[in-house]
Amino acid sequence: MPLPSDEKSIVHVVDDDPSMREALQGLFLSIGLETRTYATAQDFLDTPVPDSPGCLIIDIRLPDMNGLDFQAQLSRTGVHLPVVMMTGYGDIPMSVRAMKRGAVDFLPKPFKDQDMLDAVFAAIERGRQQRAVDGDVSKVRERFETLSAREKQVMLLVTEGKMNKQVAGDLGISEITAKIHRGAAMRKMGARTLADLVRLADVINPRRRP
Amino acid sequence: MPLPSDEKSIVHVVDDDPSMREALQGLFLSIGLETRTYATAQDFLDTPVPDSPGCLIIDIRLPDMNGLDFQAQLSRTGVHLPVVMMTGYGDIPMSVRAMKRGAVDFLPKPFKDQDMLDAVFAAIERGRQQRAVDGDVSKVRERFETLSAREKQVMLLVTEGKMNKQVAGDLGISEITAKIHRGAAMRKMGARTLADLVRLADVINPRRRP
DNA sequence: ATCCAACTCATACTTTGATATGAGCATGCC
DNA sequence: GGCATGCTCATATCAAAGTATGAGTTGGAT
Numbered sequence: 445m446p447l448p449s450d451e452k453s454i455v456h457v458v459d460d461d462p463s464m465r466e467a468l469q470g471l472f473l474s475i476g477l478e479t480r481t482y483a484t485a486q487d488f489l490d491t492p493v494p495d496s497p498g499c500l501i502i503d504i505r506l507p508d509m510n511g512l513d514f515q516a517q518l519s520r521t522g523v524h525l526p527v528v529m530m531t532g533y534g535d536i537p538m539s540v541r542a543m544k545r546g547a548v549d550f551l552p553k554p555f556k557d558q559d560m561l562d563a564v565f566a567a568i569e570r571g572r573q574q575r576a577v578d579g580d581v582s583k584v585r586e587r588f589e590t591l592s593a594r595e596k597q598v599m600l601l602v603t604e605g606k607m608n609k610q611v612a613g614d615l616g617i618s619e620i621t622a623k624i625h626r627g628a629a630m631r632k633m634g635a636r637t638l639a640d641l642v643r644l645a646d647v648i649n650p651r652r653r654p
Numbered sequence: 655m656p657l658p659s660d661e662k663s664i665v666h667v668v669d670d671d672p673s674m675r676e677a678l679q680g681l682f683l684s685i686g687l688e689t690r691t692y693a694t695a696q697d698f699l700d701t702p703v704p705d706s707p708g709c710l711i712i713d714i715r716l717p718d719m720n721g722l723d724f725q726a727q728l729s730r731t732g733v734h735l736p737v738v739m740m741t742g743y744g745d746i747p748m749s750v751r752a753m754k755r756g757a758v759d760f761l762p763k764p765f766k767d768q769d770m771l772d773a774v775f776a777a778i779e780r781g782r783q784q785r786a787v788d789g790d791v792s793k794v795r796e797r798f799e800t801l802s803a804r805e806k807q808v809m810l811l812v813t814e815g816k817m818n819k820q821v822a823g824d825l826g827i828s829e830i831t832a833k834i835h836r837g838a839a840m841r842k843m844g845a846r847t848l849a850d851l852v853r854l855a856d857v858i859n860p861r862r863r864p
Numbered sequence: 865a866t867c868c869a870a871c872t873c874a875t876a877c878t879t880t881g882a883t884a885t886g887a888g889c890a891t892g893c894c
Numbered sequence: 895g896g897c898a899t900g901c902t903c904a905t906a907t908c909a910a911a912g913t914a915t916g917a918g919t920t921g922g923a924t
Binding site: 536 | 744745746747749750753754759760762812813814815816846847848849850852853856861
Binding site for chain 2: 869870871872873874875
């Protein structure tokens, strides 16, 4: 497992205009941000994206695909990079649609370098936080997967607030066995106390409303 | 305490153009939505807003205040109605700024009636859900406030995962006393089990990260 | 002065939790 | 066959939780 901490952020630029690609690449490189450019949406989708932090700069108008559709497709494809949209001919409804779909920013061309940099910084920061959360959730899930089927059942019932006796009754096993599974679940989940286990369970099984 | 369930939603329209106010009022009334209109931001701020669900339609350009500043001021004033922005002369950066600040939608004038209705429905729905969450949180907080100072301390320590013995040590009291406060906290919070209490505590004291 | 709520503690008892030790049985893998 | 894993259960022990009863102190409000 690679160290996720001090990874370099990568800025991905998707624009069919070569001069814009070069300009942005120069801008980002000037502040030490690794940059990769793509001429089309398909170009980006065909290129394996390393699982590293960063963001995605998309021109709304692409040769092969609408920028908004592209944005929508990314989530489905499993790419969760924060998106900064830019366009030379967009209108307000288009920008609103992009923002509704979660874009970090929407810049009309031409834009000031500083505006783009601000947008990229905001995007990278948003991604960084999202990655931190996702990472925590993943770790908990991984641990949960190391539990046996019974241990999972017992853990979920216990964190519902049921006593060992009730858990045993629900599962049709003896209280002693339930205790053993409970102990194993605590150990495997790294939960020192029941309160910890409850919070871990809520990461896996989020409660809708209190 | 009033019943919060089936309250009527109220649409608040802030626009200095009388014909627009009338048109929108007519549109909303035609589908049975109670509507109130205001000519200026100050007019709205001076009028007591009942704590009922609904939304706020704001023209960006108001005589006394910029719509964006108005939007920003609302949160500070304690008004948390979802906002739909509209404008006759806005540009993309303005719409993006509004969306970043949490606007539900941003409609350029002229707009189709149906677009406005869609926006209002979305806004009301968002507000409804937010109100539900806020209501739940408030209820928990209210209950928590019925606890005595000691009971609060004990509850927080217990939900950190500490045993009664540790709680007693931390607070410099006997374990028996800690148990009494613990029991009182459980009863007053309506927590049947420790798992319940942990989740209630997390509503009051949200954990940053697992 | 009186009253009340909060806080404190003790004793006693019951229930539950946590853990260790030992063991039987089924499944699947090498 | 041998072996590991998971699931099951019993007995036993100790720690902790939960509850009930009774009682003393303090500080603030009436």
